[in-house]
Amino acid sequence: MRVVIAGGGIGGLSLALSLHAAGIDGVEVFEAAPAIEELGVGINVLPHAVRELSELGLADDLSAQGLATGEFVMFNKHGQRIWGEPRGLAAGYRWPQYSIHRGRLLGVLHRAFAERLGETRLRTGHRVVNVTQNDRSVCAHVAGGTRVEGDVLVGADGVHSSVRAQLHPGEGAPLWNGITMWRAVAQGVPCLTGSSMVIIGYFGKRAVVYPITRPDRDGRALINIVLEATTGAGRPMPRQDWDHVVDPAQIRAVFATMRFDWIDIGELIDAAPRWWQYPMVDRDPLPRWGSGRVTLLGDAAHSMYPVGANGASQAVIDARVLARALALAPTAQSALDDYETARRPATAAVVLANRGVGAEQCMELAEARAPGGFDRIDDVFAPGELQELSSRYKRTAGFDPALLNDRASLSVDS
Numbered sequence: 219m220r221v222v223i224a225g226g227g228i229g230g231l232s233l234a235l236s237l238h239a240a241g242i243d244g245v246e247v248f249e250a251a252p253a254i255e256e257l258g259v260g261i262n263v264l265p266h267a268v269r270e271l272s273e274l275g276l277a278d279d280l281s282a283q284g285l286a287t288g289e290f291v292m293f294n295k296h297g298q299r300i301w302g303e304p305r306g307l308a309a310g311y312r313w314p315q316y317s318i319h320r321g322r323l324l325g326v327l328h329r330a331f332a333e334r335l336g337e338t339r340l341r342t343g344h345r346v347v348n349v350t351q352n353d354r355s356v357c358a359h360v361a362g363g364t365r366v367e368g369d370v371l372v373g374a375d376g377v378h379s380s381v382r383a384q385l386h387p388g389e390g391a392p393l394w395n396g397i398t399m400w401r402a403v404a405q406g407v408p409c410l411t412g413s414s415m416v417i418i419g420y421f422g423k424r425a426v427v428y429p430i431t432r433p434d435r436d437g438r439a440l441i442n443i444v445l446e447a448t449t450g451a452g453r454p455m456p457r458q459d460w461d462h463v464v465d466p467a468q469i470r471a472v473f474a475t476m477r478f479d480w481i482d483i484g485e486l487i488d489a490a491p492r493w494w495q496y497p498m499v500d501r502d503p504l505p506r507w508g509s510g511r512v513t514l515l516g517d518a519a520h521s522m523y524p525v526g527a528n529g530a531s532q533a534v535i536d537a538r539v540l541a542r543a544l545a546l547a548p549t550a551q552s553a554l555d556d557y558e559t560a561r562r563p564a565t566a567a568v569v570l571a572n573r574g575v576g577a578e579q580c581m582e583l584a585e586a587r588a589p590g591g592f593d594r595i596d597d598v599f600a601p602g603e604l605q606e607l608s609s610r611y612k613r614t615a616g617f618d619p620a621l622l623n624d625r626a627s628l629s630v631d632s
């Protein structure tokens with residue numbers, strides 16, 4: 219079987235590796251960027267995706283490149299702790315959770331791709347602009363005139379997917395919720411346990427902070443910072459490219475007062491060499507992803523708000539489910555049907571949960587119920603309510619510890 223993949227990001231490369239592991243070697247990846255560069259800031263890879271990457275034989279490299287996330291803690295705007303929970307192995311999962319530089323994760327996938335499939339199967343500087351198909355095959359048309367035929371084509375070409383635009387004409391630009399995100403990495407001393415992922419504030423004025431490397435001899439690590447504020451009223455959507463660098467003065471004006479005895483956001487703003495700006499966007503879930511021999515994967519299929527740290531993880535799981543379906547189903551089309559049946563409703567539920575602030579809903583409730591702060595968290599939440607909010611999101615996004623630990627492997631040979 220020949221599988222053509224548009225997009226060599228986390229989703230596309232995970233799919234190529236998953237297909238290879240499932241015994242499908244006729245894989246070609248077309249990537250628009252001139253090279254696979256280790257760009258971006260930090261992301262979290264959740265245990266359900268770490269399981270899949272581990273079953274692809276990447277556990278050691280992942281562990282070397284990332285930092286195992288020890289806990290996830292949410293605070294109100296006054297710096298008062300609302301809810302904290304262990305993550306990864308400490309939470310009883312059989313797999314860790316990693317805080318990692320997006321570029322380093324891409325590097326893990328790219329190295330494995332080059333070793334296993336060979337660099338020539340990845341054609342950088344090749345933007346897929348059109349897809350045609352008939353009963354027997356599908357053809358990717360690349361800018362500049364290259365054409366390549368396959369049995370299946372997968373649009374793993376991100377939030378601005380041209381494959382999706384062709385399959386769903388008239389959908390238009392991603393949807394902005396009026397929140398602007400400023401993202402950076404800075405050297406600094408990690409707060410709390412040293413492997414804590416913390417969120418402070420409420421949806422509309424929040425800070426997300428976590429280290430993505432182990433500390434050096436001085437106790438300093440690379441720290442990922444995402445600051446979010448509602449800026450939408452009366453303004454056009456900010457530019458939507460990952461390279462939009464901005465002057466931090468505007469960010470300092472909003473966030474410098476976010477300072478407590480355990481973290482100083484103003485200090486982190488000054489420590490970061492560069493700040494990137496990006497609007498918080500998603501897309502409405504689709505009634506179908508693909509048609510015939512074409513489907514979508516990752517952000518192209520289900521772009522979601524970066525709430526609950528699920529974007530990259532869901533792309534990895536898509537890849538594993540699709541590779542298994544293509545290896546086991548009797549025809550390519552029935553494999554794509556099986557894949558969509560398994561993944562489309564599951565990921566639509568995460569998109570919608572993230573619109574309701576998913577994993578971090580307790581911060582919204584704390585802000586609504588106790589905007590001036592609280593003496594005791596038990597005065598704000600009913601017994602068991604915080605635990606239930608946390609468990610509900612994990613079930614929706616597929617990383618409930620018991621369900622994940624017990625479910626069968628997606629590897630074809632298991």
Ligand SMILES: Cc1cc2nc3c(=O)[nH]c(=O)nc-3n(C[C@H](O)[C@H](O)[C@H](O)COP(=O)(O)OP(=O)(O)OC[C@H]3O[C@@H](n4cnc5c(N)ncnc54)[C@H](O)[C@@H]3O)c2cc1C
Pocket residue numbers: 224225226227228229230248249250251257258259260261320344345346347374375376377378379380381401460515516517518524529530533
């Ligand atoms: C440069 C960059 C930086 C990012 N930084 C962060 C970050 O810091 N934190 C975070 O949480 N998320 C970040 N993301 C998004 C995050 O990586 C994705 O949400 C997630 O990993 C899903 O992966 P994906 O492969 O579906 O999409 P993406 O990671 O967006 O990958 C899509 C790939 O397709 C390529 N492409 C686009 N159009 C075409 C085309 N027509 N033909 C061929 N190739 C095409 C793109 O160049 C890209 O490499 C970033 C994405 C990019 C591209």
